[in-house]
Amino acid sequence: MSAPVATKPLPSPPPRRWSVPVLLLGLAVLSVASFVEVGLDGARLLSADAARRMGAFLGELAHPALDPGFLGRLLKATLETLAMSAVGTLLAALAGLLLALPASRVPGRPPGWWRAPTRWLLNVLRSIPELVWAALLLISAGLGPLAGTLALALHTTGVLGRLFAEALENAPDGPALALRVPGVPRGRVFLYATLPQALPQLMSYTLYRWENNIRAAAVLGVVGGGGLGQMLSFHMGLFHMRETGTILLATIVLVAAVDLLSSLVRRVLNP
Template identity: 60%
Template sequence: MPVNQPTAARKAPPLPPPIWDARCRACWFTVLLLAFVAASFWSLDLQWGQFLSWQAAKDMSRFLGEFFPPETSADFLWKVTIGAWETLAMSALGTVLAAMGGLALALPASRLVAGDTAWARGPTRLLLNALRSIPELVWAALLLISAGLGPFAGTLALALHTTGVLGRLFAEAVENAPTGPGDALRAQGVGQGRVFLYATLPQILPQLMSYTLYRWENNIRAAAVLGVVGAGGLGQLLAFHMGLFQMGKTATILGAMLILVGIVDATSHLSRRLLSR
């Protein structure tokens, strides 16, 4: 029987690597990133002294005090309810349109099988980059010319921007899906369309739903802001009453925004939990 070696003679566990190594690319990347952050703070000339001064605190306190008491008249609360419904409808419809458009563009923007030429991949990804590089507020301002004032322009603005975001995320999900089930179907002579429907899509569907729900959360916030340029909803009420310095009514609108965002966040979180089971 082999004799057990003394504890001291056993092989020592490997020591952790040094914090800094000149041959470590991650170390140099971290240094460059920290230098970039430091340069950003230096170039922006942030007025921290003025921001943290006692006078700034008093001005902010006086400004916040003007929000109380909020407006609670029945007529105004009904108007806020209508605006909240418009904001919710804009975000929901814009997200649904974006999910359909994103999925349609994700297929030509992805390489479905190794070795595929995917000639449309580059132009489609360029289109997705263009859609999401333009903020929703700019899209809404442009669409107001053709669609006019109201929630229609806001809905289209959300749909266009979110299509660029979801299309890119959906394309990455398609390319990263396991290829085993699809290869098995291709070996049997199944066409590419049915391979996607029966092999790829079932694997990535929970991921696509999670992305869509997350973007819905973002769109409910964006929809509240789009009203500032006349796209309807709570944002339009906010811009109107805040411009008139009616701070009590502004506080009621802000409270409605907080409640609406909380409801959407809770609904989205519950939906993701149900999908993950």
């Protein structure tokens, strides 16, 4: 007579997890509450009257103004916007790199006391929008591109400083360690080991922020920051839709040109 075969007990069902349903329910409630708070009126948005007005608006934008005098002013404003974004980004890259050094952690060494205050400073710089910086600087620098350039530089310093610090921290430590062991000074270790490895990423971040600053420089004209934004604010306020369309077209062309240049530089740095 054969011995009875022992049967394994059936595994107990896994405990039901309520976290996912509760999370989805919370997101659904939050989404509905957001729609209610915003006050979206779908019937009004999709009405025939709204479509007619939008069509007329787009029709005027589609026929840009080509007056020679206006185009001359537009070219000057375009070059001014390009200069504002380039100078603001360059100043921010230099200041961001200087602040990234104390804000980054050196592998194998405890962070210094200056790391936390520097990171707080970077947080403050990038937390304040460019429009607020420009409004504050208008008091001392006055109307024009100087206030807009400094506003871009201050905000972008906070952004690039944080990105640069993370790039330096993530750089491979092998070459730097090989130089630190024989007693090479810290400055030379940074110049000959850490910086060359992180430089392509630093350049990529800088070029990306330059593209963003082109668009931000166009917005700063709302508070008198000069460039295309100042022309856009003026003509939109007077409902000059043809001139507004030309300004938007110039902004698109400028952003596309900077984006093409950035892509070429990235291709050279990262073959």
